[in-house]
Amino acid sequence: MNFSSLLNTALDDLLAQVRPVLAIVHNGRRGAGAGVLVGDGLVLTSNHVVARGRSFKVTLNDDASYEARVLSHDPETDLALLSIPANGGTSAVFSERDPRPGELVFAFGHPWGERAVLTGGVLSAVTTARTPRGEIPILRTDARLAPGNSGGPLLNAAGEVIGLNAMIFGGDQGIAIPASVIRKFLGMARSRVPANAVPEGVI
C-alpha cells in the first residue's frame, strides 16, 4: 500500500475508535455542545455548555437520547461531569504521555451543529492561562474549532484524548483543557469529595 492509503486507513481506524465515545450535550436552550463518555454512564463536557442550562439531554452515537443530570462542575477549569442512565462500559482512552508541540491533533465535535466533524492541525503550545483563582495548564491548537466543539475531545494521532476543547480565542486559537487536569477533576468528581476545585454544585 502507498503512503496515502496507509494514512487514510489510519484515519478510518481513528474515527472508528472515537466515534462511540462522542456525545451531543443539549442544555435546554439554543445550541448544543459535545461530550465524551468516560465510563460508568458518565459524560465529560465543558462547564460553559451546562452552566446556564435548565434541563440536560445527552445524545449518543447510536442516536439514543437520555436525560442527564450534572454531577459536578468546575468553572475554573471549564469542566463538568454529567450522569446518564446508560452506556456504563464505554469510555474514551486518555493519553498518558506529555503532549508535544508540533504533534498532529484532531478535534472531534459538532461545529455549528454539524454532527461528528473532525478537524485537524497540530498542538500549538503547552502553556497556561490565567483564571480568577490562579493559573491552569492549557493546550493550544491550530485545528479549526467553532461553537459546538466545546466539550469535545482533542485527540492525538493514536486516537487518545489529550484534552477537552474549551473555547476559541481571537478567531484562530483553540484552547483545550489537558488530560492531566481532566484526570484530577474526574478523580475528585467521582469520589464526590468536595474539594477546592469543585467548590459548589457537587451533589
Add this chain to the structure above:
Amino acid sequence: MSNVLVELSNAMAAAAEKVGTSTVMVNARRRIPATGIAYGADLILTANHVVEREEGITVTLSDGSEVPATVAGRDHGTDLALLRLERPLAKPAETAQDAKVGQLVLALGRPSEAGIEASLGVVSAVGGPVHTRHGAIDKYIRTDTTPFPGFSGGPLADADGRVVGLNTSGFGHGAAITIPADLAWKVAEQLAKHGSVRRGYLGVRSQGVEISAAAQKALKREQATGLILIGVESDSPAEAAGLMVGDIIVAIDGQPVHSHDELFARLSGDVIDKSTPVEVLRGGQPQSINVKIGARK
C-alpha cells in the same frame, strides 16, 4: 499502537523540537516578545520590525537562559535584523535548500517562557521578486500556517526540522510571508560583515520595454521584456563602462532582467565592486559590457 499517522505525528513533533533548540525569544519591543533564529553561536536573525529599540535587548534561549544582545545590523528592504549575543550560547539552525509547493511545514515561535509554539500548514506558493515598502525581495514563500502573535522572526521548518525560511508579518496588510532561508542567510551574512545590506549602484534611469521578435532571435532566447535606458548619470559606473541611452538591459551576471524589481534584486548581494557582465541590446544586437558596479549611498 503505531501507524503512519502516529509516525507522521512523531516526526512533526520531533521537527518542532529540533528547530526549537535554535528558536529563541527576542525581547526588543514593548508589546509581547517576538521570535528569532540562531544564525551563529552569537548571532540571532529576526524580523527588523520587532526590534523597536537599540538598547536593553535580551534574547531567551531554548534552555531558558537570558542573554543580553545588541543590534549587529538591520535591513529594512527584507525586514531582517541581526542581533549579536553577549555570550555565544546559541545553537545555529540547520537550513533546507528549496521550498516546494504543497510540502508540509511548521511555523514556529517562542513568544513566551512557556516554550516552543507551532502551527501546521503547507507551502502555498513560492513567488518573487516583489516590491516591499523599503525595497524588494528576490523570492518569498507563502504558507497557510497560522501566524500566532509573536511568531514574527521565527522559523518555517520542514518535516526534517530544517529551516526553510523566516516568517514575518512586517510587510503590511497583516499578511505573513516567509523569507526563504537561502536569501535570509545571505542577508544575515552581509549584516554580520557590514551592519547593513549594501545595494549595488549602476547610475541609470530605465523603463520597461517589449523586446521585438527579431531582437529575441538575436538574443537566442525568449525574453519578452527588458529595461531601456532613458538616462545615464555622469560619473556613474554605467557611464564609466560605456552604457548609453537607448541600450536595453536584458541580463546581469547571466541572469535575465525583465523588470525593475529584477534589476533591483540583481543589484543586491555579491556584485558590488566587482566587474559584472551586463547584457544589453544595442541596435537590436546583444552585447556584453562589463560594469564595475558601485555601492548605493
